[in-house]
Amino acid sequence: MTAYARLTARAARIATLGEASAMLGWDASAMMPTGGAEARGDQFAVIAGLSHGLATAPEVAADLAEAEASPPGDTWEATNLRLLRHSHTRATALPPDLVEAMARAASACETVWRVARAQGDFAMVAPKLTALMALVREQAQALAPALGLSPYDALMDGYQRGVLAADVAPVFADYEAFLADALPRAEAIQAARGPAIPLEGVFPEHLQEALCRSLSLGAGLEAEHSRLDRSTHPFCGGTPTDVRITTRYRTDDFAQALMGVMHETGHALYERGLPSGHARQPVGEAAGMAAHESQSLIIEMQASRSDAFLSWLGPRLHETFGGSASPYAPANLGRLLRRVDRGFIRVEADEMTYPAHVIVRFRLEQALIAGDLAVADLPGAWAEGMQSLLGITPPDDRLGVLQDIHWYDGLVGYFPSYSLGAMAAAQLMAAARRDVPGLDVALSEGDFAPLLGWLRRKVHGQGSLHGFNDLLVHATGKKLDPNDFQTHLTERYLKP
Amino acid sequence: MTAYARLTARAARIATLGEASAMLGWDASAMMPTGGAEARGDQFAVIAGLSHGLATAPEVAADLAEAEASPPGDTWEATNLRLLRHSHTRATALPPDLVEAMARAASACETVWRVARAQGDFAMVAPKLTALMALVREQAQALAPALGLSPYDALMDGYQRGVLAADVAPVFADYEAFLADALPRAEAIQAARGPAIPLEGVFPEHLQEALCRSLSLGAGLEAEHSRLDRSTHPFCGGTPTDVRITTRYRTDDFAQALMGVMHETGHALYERGLPSGHARQPVGEAAGMAAHESQSLIIEMQASRSDAFLSWLGPRLHETFGGSASPYAPANLGRLLRRVDRGFIRVEADEMTYPAHVIVRFRLEQALIAGDLAVADLPGAWAEGMQSLLGITPPDDRLGVLQDIHWYDGLVGYFPSYSLGAMAAAQLMAAARRDVPGLDVALSEGDFAPLLGWLRRKVHGQGSLHGFNDLLVHATGKKLDPNDFQTHLTERYLKP
Numbered sequence: 001m002t003a004y005a006r007l008t009a010r011a012a013r014i015a016t017l018g019e020a021s022a023m024l025g026w027d028a029s030a031m032m033p034t035g036g037a038e039a040r041g042d043q044f045a046v047i048a049g050l051s052h053g054l055a056t057a058p059e060v061a062a063d064l065a066e067a068e069a070s071p072p073g074d075t076w077e078a079t080n081l082r083l084l085r086h087s088h089t090r091a092t093a094l095p096p097d098l099v100e101a102m103a104r105a106a107s108a109c110e111t112v113w114r115v116a117r118a119q120g121d122f123a124m125v126a127p128k129l130t131a132l133m134a135l136v137r138e139q140a141q142a143l144a145p146a147l148g149l150s151p152y153d154a155l156m157d158g159y160q161r162g163v164l165a166a167d168v169a170p171v172f173a174d175y176e177a178f179l180a181d182a183l184p185r186a187e188a189i190q191a192a193r194g195p196a197i198p199l200e201g202v203f204p205e206h207l208q209e210a211l212c213r214s215l216s217l218g219a220g221l222e223a224e225h226s227r228l229d230r231s232t233h234p235f236c237g238g239t240p241t242d243v244r245i246t247t248r249y250r251t252d253d254f255a256q257a258l259m260g261v262m263h264e265t266g267h268a269l270y271e272r273g274l275p276s277g278h279a280r281q282p283v284g285e286a287a288g289m290a291a292h293e294s295q296s297l298i299i300e301m302q303a304s305r306s307d308a309f310l311s312w313l314g315p316r317l318h319e320t321f322g323g324s325a326s327p328y329a330p331a332n333l334g335r336l337l338r339r340v341d342r343g344f345i346r347v348e349a350d351e352m353t354y355p356a357h358v359i360v361r362f363r364l365e366q367a368l369i370a371g372d373l374a375v376a377d378l379p380g381a382w383a384e385g386m387q388s389l390l391g392i393t394p395p396d397d398r399l400g401v402l403q404d405i406h407w408y409d410g411l412v413g414y415f416p417s418y419s420l421g422a423m424a425a426a427q428l429m430a431a432a433r434r435d436v437p438g439l440d441v442a443l444s445e446g447d448f449a450p451l452l453g454w455l456r457r458k459v460h461g462q463g464s465l466h467g468f469n470d471l472l473v474h475a476t477g478k479k480l481d482p483n484d485f486q487t488h489l490t491e492r493y494l495k496p
Numbered sequence: 497m498t499a500y501a502r503l504t505a506r507a508a509r510i511a512t513l514g515e516a517s518a519m520l521g522w523d524a525s526a527m528m529p530t531g532g533a534e535a536r537g538d539q540f541a542v543i544a545g546l547s548h549g550l551a552t553a554p555e556v557a558a559d560l561a562e563a564e565a566s567p568p569g570d571t572w573e574a575t576n577l578r579l580l581r582h583s584h585t586r587a588t589a590l591p592p593d594l595v596e597a598m599a600r601a602a603s604a605c606e607t608v609w610r611v612a613r614a615q616g617d618f619a620m621v622a623p624k625l626t627a628l629m630a631l632v633r634e635q636a637q638a639l640a641p642a643l644g645l646s647p648y649d650a651l652m653d654g655y656q657r658g659v660l661a662a663d664v665a666p667v668f669a670d671y672e673a674f675l676a677d678a679l680p681r682a683e684a685i686q687a688a689r690g691p692a693i694p695l696e697g698v699f700p701e702h703l704q705e706a707l708c709r710s711l712s713l714g715a716g717l718e719a720e721h722s723r724l725d726r727s728t729h730p731f732c733g734g735t736p737t738d739v740r741i742t743t744r745y746r747t748d749d750f751a752q753a754l755m756g757v758m759h760e761t762g763h764a765l766y767e768r769g770l771p772s773g774h775a776r777q778p779v780g781e782a783a784g785m786a787a788h789e790s791q792s793l794i795i796e797m798q799a800s801r802s803d804a805f806l807s808w809l810g811p812r813l814h815e816t817f818g819g820s821a822s823p824y825a826p827a828n829l830g831r832l833l834r835r836v837d838r839g840f841i842r843v844e845a846d847e848m849t850y851p852a853h854v855i856v857r858f859r860l861e862q863a864l865i866a867g868d869l870a871v872a873d874l875p876g877a878w879a880e881g882m883q884s885l886l887g888i889t890p891p892d893d894r895l896g897v898l899q900d901i902h903w904y905d906g907l908v909g910y911f912p913s914y915s916l917g918a919m920a921a922a923q924l925m926a927a928a929r930r931d932v933p934g935l936d937v938a939l940s941e942g943d944f945a946p947l948l949g950w951l952r953r954k955v956h957g958q959g960s961l962h963g964f965n966d967l968l969v970h971a972t973g974k975k976l977d978p979n980d981f982q983t984h985l986t987e988r989y990l991k992p
Contacts (some may be wrong), residue, residue, distance in 0.1 A: 011654070013542050016538050016539055017539075017542060017543070017546075018534075019538075019539055020516055020520060020539045020543060022537070023520060023523060024516060024519060024520070027519060027523060031527070031723065031724060032738060033719065033738060034720045034722055035718065035738060036721070036734075036735070036737055036738025038733055038737065039512075039515060039736075039737045039738060040738070042512050042515075043512055043513075043515055043516045043519070046509050046512040046513060046516075047513070047516060050513075050546055084781050149919045151502040164803050185708060222531065223529065224529050224531040225529055225531035225532070226529060226531075227529060237537055238530065238532075240535075241532055241534065241535045242528060242529060242531060242532025242535060242536070256524060301845065327933050409974035494868040
């Protein structure tokens with residue numbers, strides 16, 4: 001057995017443990033009774049400990065050195081070896097004590113955050129968040145020299161390899177300028193049109209669920225490799241051959257669940273389309289969180305909210321829910337499902353204002369990691385950011401700094417992925433429309449196959465062969481180009 | 497850290513991995529789409545491999561020797577140490593090659609069995625079963641000297657420690673004699689009564705499910721520590737703080753699901769009542785498969801089919817399903833739910849004929865392991881056994897030797913547990929009735945609390961502190977006494 005073969009065998013075992021953990025994570029959110037939580041925490045911890053032990057065993061360093069001395073000739077294998085080295089560097093850069101302290105502090109902070117958020121009391125969670133952020137900074141400082149990155153970049157690297165804050169900052173600054181002009185114009189156009197005919201009524205959960213499942217399967221997810229269940233926070237979990245998506249239903253509004261399911265279906269299709277010949281190897285995984293978000297958003301925002309698809313969807317919705325046909329007319333549906341709105345809550349934001357929410361967080365978390373901002377000053381800085389980008393100030397911290405779990409769970413460097421993904425989705429859609437004649441005609445018949453086929457070739461099947469920007473070069477001929485997203489928004493929101 | 501503390505810490509990690517595996521097993525049966533099966537198999541294998549590695553690591557032997565040199569003074573801890581030694585002996589007695597060969601052969605045999613059973617073609621699976629049985633014999637022969645048991649006893653020991661074939665054989669012989677007399681008498685009494693009023697109609701699945709859940713919770717299972725789901729083969733899985741029971745529903749018959757759920761609820765209550773202070777240690781586990789079956793059967797057969805409980809249940813059923821009240825009259829319900837019937841299928845058997853099915857299997861599997869019976873001769877020997885014990889001969893192998901998965905999965909020595917459990921359930925119920933005044937009055941009000949309280953003290957809370965017979969001594973003042981079961985059957989079926 002060669003050193004490389006030993007490494008891949010070990011990586012496969014680690015990935016298989018990760019699958020077990022992923023399934024248990026899905027269960028914890030979608031199925032588990034509350035009384036199972038404590039034992040489940042132990043199950044995660046034992047699996048994580050064994051996994052970390054496998055990843056950092058002394059023989060791995062020796063095998064990596066031996067394999068690197070005569071690297072595989074095949075591009076996929078050579079890339080895989082580089083990624084194995086990368087994950088070994090990350091795994092060994094952190095002292096086990098710090099990993100454990102982080103896990104404990106994150107769990108403690110998240111617990112207090114749940115109460116603090118409910119009560120809108122930031123001061124309640126500030127001490128725990130301060131302690132957690134001190135550990136996150138320690139983590140960033142331990143990773144930075146090992147990876148040859150700045151501390152904040154070392155954190156971002158954990159979610160989307162190869163993207164630096166210095167690349168993101170000008171993209172976001174440019175978007176800020178675009179938004180300052182575009183948002184008032186979009187609002188004016190929207191106001192001039194007057195209100196859309198609302199979707200009112202009671203939409204039974206079982207009808208919504210059946211519809212969501214059928215649309216998800218219609219988009220290309222296979223019944224024998226997926227489930228659709230319910231959870232408080234919608235997500236896509238599971239493993240590539242057994243993807244589990246979840247949503248939540250409100251009987252007074254079906255659009256949230258429906259578009260939520262299309263979003264998660266995008267994530268799920270990416271997992272399903274990963275190169276199975278490289279399953280359980282780093283090179284066979286999704287290319288990162290920004291890449292993943294590009295796939296959820298190309299299905300949800302780009303395809304499912306397109307004029308073409310809505311013209312097909314409207315009659316299906318009317319058929320399902322009955323009542324008057326007029327709200328389901330494609331133009332009206334478009335006005336309902338594509339509406340800009342300056343709101344306080346990121347996860348409820350429309351696609352034009354969403355990046356503003358991300359930009360605020362991106363800037364604040366950089367300052368936190370650099371030590372330029374104290375946790376105690378976060379609410380004020382948050383309010384300033386929202387005022388500056390969206391011209392609104394949250395009336396309380398529940399609608400402000402307390403809304404997202406990320407920081408309270410120790411996740412710093414994740415937020416940029418959301419908007420990089422949105423921009424990449426627009427760029428990919430533009431390229432797909434150029435490459436695939438009839439893509440919109442197909443969508444107007446409810447047919448995702450041409451788009452999915454293109455995504456499988458250009459994105460899904462590429463696994464982690466490329467980094468984020470190189471993947472975009474492979475698929476679209478150029479690195480991330482934020483203009484495609486602005487063009488998309490201009491087309492959709494700024495045509496009177 | 498003492499050697500004993502190191503051992504218990506390791507045992508807890510192994511048990512926690514076992515919990516993860518148990519949850520994944522539940523998922524595989526109740527939730528997983530078919531496309532996830534292959535990856536799931538790998539997940540089980542990796543977890544089993546890590547678990548086996550932890551159990552057989554060289555330092556365990558050293559720690560056991562060190563701990564045994566000055567054993568803990570506390571009875572629970574001393575017993576735990578003995579059980580840790582016992583499981584180490586079992587884990588290290590088998591060469592890893594044999595374990596792997598067994599796993600592969602069992603999986604191969606089970607796969608062919610599914611087709612063979614559907615087609616009623618024993619010859620199709622005979623070669624795989626022959627190969628598997630050769631490995632089971634090897635396994636038995638490797639375990640026997642390590643445990644100081646005969647090969648068949650060494651297999652039985654894997655399911656119910658401390659019970660020997662030599663103890664079981666006379667109990668079963670005695671039952672055979674009882675049955676020869678009792679069964680025709682019970683049938684004559686039944687015939688003399690004429691047919692019961694049947695439960696006819698359509699019983700919607702959601703009504704059955706809600707009723708089953710409510711009865712299960714009514715028997716004492718806590719909603720925050722349990723779930724009720726659906727699977728092809730009903731079972732009780734999960735972990736002590738998160739028990740998962742399953743059933744299946746037929747719209748033309750609710751009794752199967754209902755009694756099936758009460759059966760699994762009995763298993764679940766046992767898991768819930770195990771001593772939490774000894775969780776994840778051998779001494780904190782259930783006392784074996786016969787003990788476990790005694791708990792499912794005391795809830796299902798003893799309590800839920802008692803006159804007292806049926807008098808409460810009848811009106812609830814009528815309320816749920818509507819229609820005529822007469823089938824739900826307690827006496828009629830009793831005749832429907834307590835009916836002896838010479839059938840071919842073990843899992844559908846009534847409580848009087850059930851042991852006959854077990855006795856046939858017990859005798860055949862002993863002969864298989866002793867090498868006195870060839871796999872090719874199984875169908876004939878099966879038919880002879882059924883003819884001799886129940887006076888019926890299966891018309892085909894689907895209704896005969898192909899019906900149960902156990903042997904085709906390499907499980908030999910398990911079957912006796914079913915009937916030992918049934919006998920223990922009768923003995924425990926008799927003792928509970930003596931110890932707890934008003935137990936049947938409570939059941940006639942749908943109240944399981946007095947019975948459950950007694951079981952928690954006498955059985956559940958004892959974990960594995962006692963072996964099967966000592967547990968019965970603790971709870972009832974005597975070892976397994978098959979007369980209590982015969983008395984129970986006489987009361988229930990032989991009073992004209």
